[in-house]
Amino acid sequence: MITRQRTNWLKMLFIWKGSVINKIIVQLIVIAVLSLITLYFKGKIYDYKVHLNPTIFTLIGLALAIFMGFCNTASYDRYWEGRKLWGALVIESRSLTRQVLTLINDPSPEGKKSKEDFIKMIAAFCWSLNYQLRNKSGTEHLSRLLSAEQVDYLRDKRHIPVIILDFIGEWVSKQAKKNHIDTIVLASIDNRLNQFSQIVGGCERISNTPLPFAYSVLLHRTVYFYCFWLPFGLVDSLGWMMPLIVLLISYTFIALDAIIQEIGEPFGEEENDLALNTICRTIEYSIFEQAQIPQEDYKPTNSYFVD
Amino acid sequence: MITRQRTNWLKMLFIWKGSVINKIIVQLIVIAVLSLITLYFKGKIYDYKVHLNPTIFTLIGLALAIFMGFCNTASYDRYWEGRKLWGALVIESRSLTRQVLTLINDPSPEGKKSKEDFIKMIAAFCWSLNYQLRNKSGTEHLSRLLSAEQVDYLRDKRHIPVIILDFIGEWVSKQAKKNHIDTIVLASIDNRLNQFSQIVGGCERISNTPLPFAYSVLLHRTVYFYCFWLPFGLVDSLGWMMPLIVLLISYTFIALDAIIQEIGEPFGEEENDLALNTICRTIEYSIFEQAQIPQEDYKPTNSYFVD
């Protein structure tokens, strides 16, 4: 994710990093060359003049507006829902930590140690969800937070966050059997675990069900036909300004097409994707702070890009 | 569902599978032929010139934009709501499994066996909802997961998922009578069953109430009139380019009309419908993994198309 602030209006016009130009530079060059050739031949292919008046673009533009408006909104909704789910993970982690710290009645040193293990399991849960969504194995990384047997048990499993959630559930159930909590508090904590379950399920839903493929194809085609025909359509009325105008208009549409593609899969590691690692670090820092578990100082990054 | 990734921008322009071309090829050929005839006769019917200037299409285009924008959004909302409901089914199945495994106090071997039966009932519930939405009987398939009497009882019932849910409810109620859970946990588990009930009801709602028929008719008509009149409107200004342009514009609108139709009924088995079978398999795999019920290895499909 790019966390850059909007700067001076003039500088914003010439920013490279964070705009998607590096992803679409090839296409833009192709269009620029095509424009220059069209300008040179005055829109003729051999002797056949290509008749394309600007009105045609209003008609195609209608289709484009419908597709782009829709796909953009749908993609951003996926992005924002993903963000909400991870925001909910922050919230629920803290609530569960607070509940465990204040509602579980076990002042013995083992109790304190056990609670710390529990809170590390929450952190492990967050990291494992992160790894699953980004298709990384990551079990070795979890050894920092889980016991050796737990890591061992997880090794050949497919739905690791779900299994860790079962660990958490067992821990809570054990506390109930030891009478450190009564059933009502148990039910209340269990309710929180269902929230975690919902977060896993929600993220999987976004990750496994892309925007229907037919939309992507249709949008992509309409955008490119539109842009490749623009030079022929504008060559007569704009003269030497044509390549510049074509390039700008193409830039806006092709860039939006690229952004839609990136934003629609919000759990990746590209420039406009969610900063899952940062969120995981925040959760870990925050719940360790609540439980007073010793940890390294928090060092903010200086870079514009957080992953 | 097509799970294909977006590929290179150039290849995307020539993909056949996953675009809806095979569903609308007839209409496109009709329009192509009409365009060529119109071009040959220069837009005359006998001696009567058909006067249709491009501005007219802006006016019809306004209506088209309103209808298409709306119907597309409404259809996609149905699709995404359907997906959310099935996502919720994944979530709730796992949560219920976790609750049964950790909160029900019955360490005896019969208890373990009984819990396994219970978890198979959850899987049966998911498959039966799938079969109901796709209008399949499927009771024989359920014999893999349910006992013989249960399958027998289901045979002439209409709302099979609801009845299976009652089985699940009875099982839980029996556990309460055997004092394996207290009332608070009972209420909490019952709450989960209400969630299942809501998922059934939500899916039925989408399945039984199509987009109001009047919208479909109106959209369909406006799209086709627009496309059939395009050749007459563009023949004078575009010359020999006309059939090509008409074909492209028609393609975008007719394809969107077809997509809207497909997406709006998300529980079918067409290319852009939800992959209910895959989701059911995922649920089964995941909850069996949680409960350590032995099962075959998971084999991902290699095909673009999952059903």
Add this chain to the structure above:
Amino acid sequence: MITRQRTNWLKMLFIWKGSVINKIIVQLIVIAVLSLITLYFKGKIYDYKVHLNPTIFTLIGLALAIFMGFCNTASYDRYWEGRKLWGALVIESRSLTRQVLTLINDPSPEGKKSKEDFIKMIAAFCWSLNYQLRNKSGTEHLSRLLSAEQVDYLRDKRHIPVIILDFIGEWVSKQAKKNHIDTIVLASIDNRLNQFSQIVGGCERISNTPLPFAYSVLLHRTVYFYCFWLPFGLVDSLGWMMPLIVLLISYTFIALDAIIQEIGEPFGEEENDLALNTICRTIEYSIFEQAQIPQEDYKPTNSYFVD
């Protein structure tokens, strides 16, 4: 509600039933006649030529797009919210039935009879909500499902579903006093009754608060001025094609205006309204099936139109 499937694309163009043509046929004839007169006089009123070039319609079209897009979305939202509320009624009825069957501990024959009465009360609740929304009295129809005293008590009441809900509440409260359920289950069932209460309130809200009247007026006026001025605006550029084009464009806008009007009051009995009777029958069949109350076989209708 029209439950017709979309058929062949060609047949869709000539369907009469389910399109709203029969509601707007008068207006379309008026416009057709006006178009022919305008064509005959070449857009003059006496000697004054009416100057209306197509660009004007782009300007009015802007207002039209804003109004229509908004009113259509707002109306459909009302329709879909109404559908959701009735879908929730299906869900909650089944959940409540399941809870009463599995959680209430009364194996005596009177208990079974009492539960059947209870489930009939749920059905009565649904029908009474239906009657209230459609402004029918219907108390006599309820005698099939309620006891004589209950029907008597309801006779002069205004908010019948609310009173039936109180009956249901009393029944549950009595079960608690007889110790057939404990307080936690009582609270859980009571929670379900609150859901019923929300459904009643939600339906009343939609039914009592129409779309602000000023929108209807403004939309209606803009549509009709637009359509009545079209002949003058297009007579010069389209020639003899004009009446046909005007008729098509008018059809789309006036039909949408009519659909908006119908859809916005989803509890009526018109072609595009919700099929409340069918939903009530479904609920009754489904909960009777759950409770194994004997009933007639379900016979699906063959008609396109369900009420």
Add this chain to the structure above:
Amino acid sequence: MITRQRTNWLKMLFIWKGSVINKIIVQLIVIAVLSLITLYFKGKIYDYKVHLNPTIFTLIGLALAIFMGFCNTASYDRYWEGRKLWGALVIESRSLTRQVLTLINDPSPEGKKSKEDFIKMIAAFCWSLNYQLRNKSGTEHLSRLLSAEQVDYLRDKRHIPVIILDFIGEWVSKQAKKNHIDTIVLASIDNRLNQFSQIVGGCERISNTPLPFAYSVLLHRTVYFYCFWLPFGLVDSLGWMMPLIVLLISYTFIALDAIIQEIGEPFGEEENDLALNTICRTIEYSIFEQAQIPQEDYKPTNSYFVD
């Protein structure tokens, strides 16, 4: 609120009451006069011809479409959220009444009297919220429903509904101390009080946070510049028809601007605002009917306008 039904399509064109014409009549007259002057001078100011071709209006129209579409949706959302909150108040009042009547175990005559007092407090709560939102004091009116000490206590308070809610909470808490309810029912009723609290907070939010002022300014300016420039832009192409067309287009935009302003503050007493008094009367009638508290007969109003 205007509760008028849509009538005959022809009559709808000439309705005065309920359209917002009386609020914008001055502006429309100014524009009409300006149009006539422009027509007389043929768009010249002294000898300078004002060059404004219709294309310009397409450009400004773009901005207008964005602003109007947005502000209208945002305003209507505020209106509909306000309506939903008051609908929730109806729902929760009935639910709370049902809970108090069926779940509180106190068959003594004092108990019945006390419950009646309680139900009157609910009604008082609704009215006081109404008064607060409309900036009326109304404490004297509440004496009909509350005891003298309560009215006295409220006199110099700022958040009256919140304090009445505390009264309600105390009453419930007292019942718990007298053992008429156990803690679970207490928690369930308390949950309902939180719903009331949410309704108060939601209404205050809408009431205290207007649509950001910058939007209002920008929309207002764009609308008026657009309308005031229209005569100059259309005078050449439309001739003597120009004032009529300008008036119609101006009417649609200025009327929508006025509606947006009215709808955006839904708790006022203007024609398109919510009928809070009617809702309060409905709540009172309905919960008194539930509790069989004697009251006057309900007399529906005959007027189109309910406040």
Add this chain to the structure above:
Amino acid sequence: MITRQRTNWLKMLFIWKGSVINKIIVQLIVIAVLSLITLYFKGKIYDYKVHLNPTIFTLIGLALAIFMGFCNTASYDRYWEGRKLWGALVIESRSLTRQVLTLINDPSPEGKKSKEDFIKMIAAFCWSLNYQLRNKSGTEHLSRLLSAEQVDYLRDKRHIPVIILDFIGEWVSKQAKKNHIDTIVLASIDNRLNQFSQIVGGCERISNTPLPFAYSVLLHRTVYFYCFWLPFGLVDSLGWMMPLIVLLISYTFIALDAIIQEIGEPFGEEENDLALNTICRTIEYSIFEQAQIPQEDYKPTNSYFVD
């Protein structure tokens, strides 16, 4: 936040404060100068005529409409969600206050004092969230509401509201240990604390995840290219009116771009941001009023601007 009411329609056209003109005055002057130069040279750069006909702007306008419509909606959603979260804070603070006052059974004078401390902690929580979102330290300000040790403990913490929430949780947990509340009420109050946790998390989400940067860049560029090219495009058709028209159109788009930027970060202290301080004061006043804690009279501000 500007709380100004909409005034007379004529005055609205000339309001300075509350419109965003002071933020964009530089850009507007640059465009005005550019327009005048273009007018003087009649759109030529040296001898090269810049060919830009108005149709081009329709094409760019399409992209602009898509970007602006989307970014504006997305920004406003962030603003309104922020407002909703703070509205929820008002609601939950009052509910928690009511629960503590009526449900906690401790009539001793120490109990009353302790409850007052508790209610001050709620106020401290609100203020600390405010300070965190606005990047202020504010611990010294909290000493008015918290005990000295608490303030001391908070000094080097990063997530202060979360820690204060833990204080609140501990207080409640202590009351449970002293048997002033039973577990059910404890769970119900704990539920409220989870709501507080959600509010913190929601605010952090909005504050930490801006609108994807690529959108800002793309919108900004399209707006400015559009505005800077307008003079060349309109110079031939509008003549001496051109600078005026260009200025108005530029004003609307650049102002909207600026509003989008402001509204999208709703927790700042600019003119169109949320009035967090006022909301905090309202909460404090309201819950102190509920608990009858002596406080200063409420004095409403007379200024248009509240922070």
